Amino acid sequence: MARYVAGRLAGMVLILFLVCLFTFIIFFALQPDPAVMICGKTCTPERIDQIHSVLGLDEPFVGQFFGFLFGIFAGRDYGQGANLVHCAGPCLGYSFQTGQSVWDMVVERLPVSATVAIGAAVLWLLIGIVAGLLSAVKEGTWWDRTAMGLALGGSSIPNYVLALALQYVLVVQLQVLPFPQAVAFGDDPVVWFESYLMPWLVLATGYACLYARLTRANVIDTLAENFMRTARSKGLSPALTMRRHALRPALTPIATIFGMDFAALLGGALITETVFGLNGVGKMAADSIAKNDQPVIMAVTLLAAFFVVIGNLVVDLVYTRLDPRVRITAQ
Amino acid sequence: MTLLRAKDLTKRFVSRGPLRARAEFTAVDRVSFDVRLGETLALVGESGSGKSTTARMIAKLLDPSEGTLEFDGEDVTHAKGAALARFRADVQVVFQDPFSSLNPRHTVERILMAPLAYQGIAPNGSRRAHAKELMERVGLNPDHSLRYPAQFSGGQAQRIGIARALAVNPKLVICDEAVSALDVSVQAQVLELLRRLQRESGFSYLFIAHDLAVVRQIAQRVAVMSKGRIVELGDTGQVFGDPRHEYTRTLLAAIPRIDPEWDRRRREKQ
Amino acid sequence: MSDLLVVEDLTVTFPTTRGLVDVVKGVSFTVGRDETVGIVGESGSGKSMTSLAVMGLLPKGARTSGSVRLDGVELLGRPDRELRRLRGARMSMIFQDPLSSLNPYYTVGLQIEEMYRAHRGGSRRAARTVAIDALRQVGLPEPERRVDFYPHQFSGGQRQRIMIAMALVCSPALLFADEPTTALDVTVQAQILKLLAGLREESGMGMVFITHDLAVISSIATRVLVMRQGEQVEYGSAEQVFAEPRHDYTRMLLESIPRIDDALDDGVRA
Numbered sequence: 001m002a003r004y005v006a007g008r009l010a011g012m013v014l015i016l017f018l019v020c021l022f023t024f025i026i027f028f029a030l031q032p033d034p035a036v037m038i039c040g041k042t043c044t045p046e047r048i049d050q051i052h053s054v055l056g057l058d059e060p061f062v063g064q065f066f067g068f069l070f071g072i073f074a075g076r077d078y079g080q081g082a083n084l085v086h087c088a089g090p091c092l093g094y095s096f097q098t099g100q101s102v103w104d105m106v107v108e109r110l111p112v113s114a115t116v117a118i119g120a121a122v123l124w125l126l127i128g129i130v131a132g133l134l135s136a137v138k139e140g141t142w143w144d145r146t147a148m149g150l151a152l153g154g155s156s157i158p159n160y161v162l163a164l165a166l167q168y169v170l171v172v173q174l175q176v177l178p179f180p181q182a183v184a185f186g187d188d189p190v191v192w193f194e195s196y197l198m199p200w201l202v203l204a205t206g207y208a209c210l211y212a213r214l215t216r217a218n219v220i221d222t223l224a225e226n227f228m229r230t231a232r233s234k235g236l237s238p239a240l241t242m243r244r245h246a247l248r249p250a251l252t253p254i255a256t257i258f259g260m261d262f263a264a265l266l267g268g269a270l271i272t273e274t275v276f277g278l279n280g281v282g283k284m285a286a287d288s289i290a291k292n293d294q295p296v297i298m299a300v301t302l303l304a305a306f307f308v309v310i311g312n313l314v315v316d317l318v319y320t321r322l323d324p325r326v327r328i329t330a331q
Numbered sequence: 332m333t334l335l336r337a338k339d340l341t342k343r344f345v346s347r348g349p350l351r352a353r354a355e356f357t358a359v360d361r362v363s364f365d366v367r368l369g370e371t372l373a374l375v376g377e378s379g380s381g382k383s384t385t386a387r388m389i390a391k392l393l394d395p396s397e398g399t400l401e402f403d404g405e406d407v408t409h410a411k412g413a414a415l416a417r418f419r420a421d422v423q424v425v426f427q428d429p430f431s432s433l434n435p436r437h438t439v440e441r442i443l444m445a446p447l448a449y450q451g452i453a454p455n456g457s458r459r460a461h462a463k464e465l466m467e468r469v470g471l472n473p474d475h476s477l478r479y480p481a482q483f484s485g486g487q488a489q490r491i492g493i494a495r496a497l498a499v500n501p502k503l504v505i506c507d508e509a510v511s512a513l514d515v516s517v518q519a520q521v522l523e524l525l526r527r528l529q530r531e532s533g534f535s536y537l538f539i540a541h542d543l544a545v546v547r548q549i550a551q552r553v554a555v556m557s558k559g560r561i562v563e564l565g566d567t568g569q570v571f572g573d574p575r576h577e578y579t580r581t582l583l584a585a586i587p588r589i590d591p592e593w594d595r596r597r598r599e600k601q
Numbered sequence: 602m603s604d605l606l607v608v609e610d611l612t613v614t615f616p617t618t619r620g621l622v623d624v625v626k627g628v629s630f631t632v633g634r635d636e637t638v639g640i641v642g643e644s645g646s647g648k649s650m651t652s653l654a655v656m657g658l659l660p661k662g663a664r665t666s667g668s669v670r671l672d673g674v675e676l677l678g679r680p681d682r683e684l685r686r687l688r689g690a691r692m693s694m695i696f697q698d699p700l701s702s703l704n705p706y707y708t709v710g711l712q713i714e715e716m717y718r719a720h721r722g723g724s725r726r727a728a729r730t731v732a733i734d735a736l737r738q739v740g741l742p743e744p745e746r747r748v749d750f751y752p753h754q755f756s757g758g759q760r761q762r763i764m765i766a767m768a769l770v771c772s773p774a775l776l777f778a779d780e781p782t783t784a785l786d787v788t789v790q791a792q793i794l795k796l797l798a799g800l801r802e803e804s805g806m807g808m809v810f811i812t813h814d815l816a817v818i819s820s821i822a823t824r825v826l827v828m829r830q831g832e833q834v835e836y837g838s839a840e841q842v843f844a845e846p847r848h849d850y851t852r853m854l855l856e857s858i859p860r861i862d863d864a865l866d867d868g869v870r871a
């Protein structure tokens with residue numbers, strides 16, 4: 001087992017390295033020159049050269065790339081002499097746009113994205129699984145048809161449409177919710193909750209619809225298994241039959257899909273965060289792309305890749321615990 | 332000519348619970364034999380003696396802990412990629428538990444066509460006609476080609492497994508208790524089909540069974556397993572007629588028989 | 602004392618894409634206390650469906666008519682809630698396909714324990730002891746350790762014995778055994794048959810025994826029911842069915858039994 005995990009970790013490092021490399025190549029090949037952007041209107045060629053040397057942009061590709069990699073782990077220095085700036089590790093460079101440390105930006109915004117992701121996940125798991133279960137048990141009834149019809153429709157609404165519609169109805173028309181604000185939980189829990197409620201709802205809707213359909217399909221398949229007949233033949237109560245024999249086989253595959261979905265969401269919900277003006281990683285990504293702020297784009301790409309890779313590993317480890325057939329052969 | 336050669340195949344299973352110490356169990360212990368081209372080798376023996384485990388290693392569904400496997404003159408113990416795909420095309424398995432080896436969400440037609448699709452072979456005639464023909468061969472009603480496995484009886488499901496194995500003209504078919512759920516007349520029909528394919532297309536069989544009368548009918552050679560080892564291997568006539576090992580003798584002596592008195596009375600009436 | 606089980610004119614109907622299909626057509630038989638009724642017949646003739654109908658475990662959509670009385674009480678049409686109390690405790694069933702009939706997510710110990718506790722209550726620990734004893738009774742090696750194994754860690758015959766252990770754990774009055782020994786070698790089979798016969802004598806358990814092995818039926822059954830295409834073609838005492846079969850199909854079945862010819866007997870004697 002330990003060997004397996006070690007192998008997987010090594011694989012992860014390799015993947016992250018490749019992601020770094022490719023993102024770097026894209027930026028290296030891409031113009032325009034960031035120095036022009038930083039320098040602004042009152043620019044001279046000398047000033048541009050100076051910026052180049054401070055940022056290390058005059059170095060060859062390999063030098064720049066390893067400088068960046070090294071910075072992530074050990075920190076790095078920018079410029080020389082009086083202009084020297086030390087960027088302590090983990091260093092992801094400085095935003096071309098604001099001059100802020102990218103690492104600090106990430107640390108500041110990650111909690112917002114995590115709050116969005118966790119809240120939405122709780123909602124969609126609850127709604128999706130309960131609705132899917134009910135549909136499966138009442139297969140073919142009007143409840144099943146209505147729920148599945150809604151789920152099919154719900155999963156095809158784009159997030160930004162839903163976000164704008166929700167905002168229009170709840171904030172502008174009915175005025176039951178305030179416009180989302182950045183409030184810490186400790187300062188005012190009620191406003192905090194109200195601010196996050198809409199993003200949660202928006203994100204949860206699509207996933208809940210998807211999970212309801214997945215759950216329903218899995219539970220129906222499981223109920224048709226021969227071992228369910230055995231469970232009934234033993235005279236177990238329907239509740240126990242369902243809870244023990246049907247749920248675990250039906251929900252195990254869903255747990256793994258959930259892990260991947262959740263990990264992807266931690267990397268930032270681009271559209272939802274932007275629409276609601278939440279200062280999360282997603283909005284940071286959207287802003288940086290709009291402004292071609294390369295260090296920030298680099299950071300959000302890496303972050304997303306990091307979460308996906310970690311999520312993958314966790315899912316595989318959890319799966320080997322949940323399914324005994326995999327658990328024993330995994331050695 | 333030798334089609335398959337297994338040498339010192341060994342399988343150890345490791346079990347380790349959260350609280351229990353690591354325990355090792357040798358399910359198959361240095362088993363060696365070969366299957367000749369166009370021959371039926373039967374594997375009989377105690378329940379839990381490692382027959383299915385051996386079969387799974389031969390089919391490369393399970394990696395042996397030790398030992399080597401040679402197929403068609405080629406070492407396939409660690410075959411991968413194209414070599415493995417070629418091997419899979421030549422070796423088909425009929426599994427012991429019929430329902431667990433059939434995808435419950437696929438119709439019989441799709442199940443039967445899967446090996447062909449996997450190998451990119453176009454069936455002769457339409458898919459449906461081909462599937463129906465396969466079903467007819469094993470005595471299934473071809474009108475049921477669009478049913479799902481759950482709609483069949485145990486013996487019918489077993490025959491779906493047999494039909495699937497025969498769909499691609501393999502060189503070796505591993506039959507793990509392939510006819511155990513069939514009534515004697517359908518069983519006779521399936522055995523006849525297997526024999527005919529052997530005569531006409533030169534199939535080889537590794538035939539695992541508990542019904543010794545069936546084994547006696549179909550196999551040229553018999554290997555007897557007990558506790559993970561082959562304790563006796565010889566021509567069918569010799570193993571049944573002049574068993575050398577104590578376990579084989581016990582086995583032969585335990586075969587249930589119909590009261591000979593009843594049998595005699597029935598024959599007299601005819 | 603009245604008969605344990607009386608089945609009269611039992612019909613099982615399935616809706617299919619081609620309309621309603623009767624898979625069991627008017628079957629009648631009785632099982633007395635400490636009596637074994639053997640059901641033999643064609644694969645797909647409705648043997649399993651007959652037992653499932655009595656147990657109230659038919660797949661969704663199946664319809665039944667006729668009458669099934671256990672201890673004089675009608676079972677057909679009873680609400681599931683009431684049948685549940687009988688299932689497991691008064692009547693239980695050994696299913697045909699053990700691997701798919703066991704839940705792959707739980708240890709076999711838990712699957713036996715839950716049945717015991719559903720009817721007898723008690724602690725998990727007590728139930729575990731019972732489960733270990735039950736596994737030992739069916740000849741599973743190392744029951745103390747194996748009780749914590751998952752179904753896929755057993756051989757086909759071992760899984761079959763786990764199903765048997767499970768069905769017997771609450772000492773049912775009526776047992777349906779659907780091909781309970783197909784995956785067992787003849788020596789273990791003999792041991793299981795002895796166990797079942799012993800239970801019949803000691804506790805008066807009634808049994809419906811389904812198999813394709815006519816020799817096994819002749820040694821264990823008091824009465825025999827022969828089925829073909831859902832119909833009951835012959836029903837009588839074992840002696841009558843084997844010695845003086847009335848129906849051509851029965852005669853044909855008895856004729857098709859693969860025989861281990863006389864040379865074998867010489868071998869065992871030698």
Ligand SMILES: Nc1ncnc2c1ncn2[C@@H]1O[C@H](COP(=O)(O)OP(=O)(O)OP(=O)(O)O)[C@@H](O)[C@H]1O
Pocket residue numbers: 344345346356358377378379380381382383384385427753754755756757758759784785786
């Ligand atoms: N995954 C596993 N983990 C641990 N033990 C296993 C596993 N699979 C099989 N075994 C053990 O290996 C032994 C051999 O099993 P195998 O299935 O090969 O027997 P078999 O000869 O096919 O028996 P049967 O006639 O009952 O099917 C058995 O004792 C079984 O419990």
Ligand SMILES: Nc1ncnc2c1ncn2[C@@H]1O[C@H](COP(=O)(O)OP(=O)(O)OP(=O)(O)O)[C@@H](O)[C@H]1O
Pocket residue numbers: 481482483484485486487512514615616617622624643644645646647648649650651660697
């Ligand atoms: N869900 C279903 N829908 C339609 N027909 C079905 C369904 N399930 C089973 N059948 C049919 O019912 C018939 C009887 O099945 P059953 O399982 O009772 O046979 P069996 O006598 O036990 O056969 P075997 O010896 O092969 O196990 C079979 O012909 C089968 O195809």
Ligand SMILES: [Mg+2]
Pocket residue numbers: 382383384427507756757758
């Ligand atoms: Mg086996």
Ligand SMILES: [Mg+2]
Pocket residue numbers: 484485486648649650697779
């Ligand atoms: Mg059956």
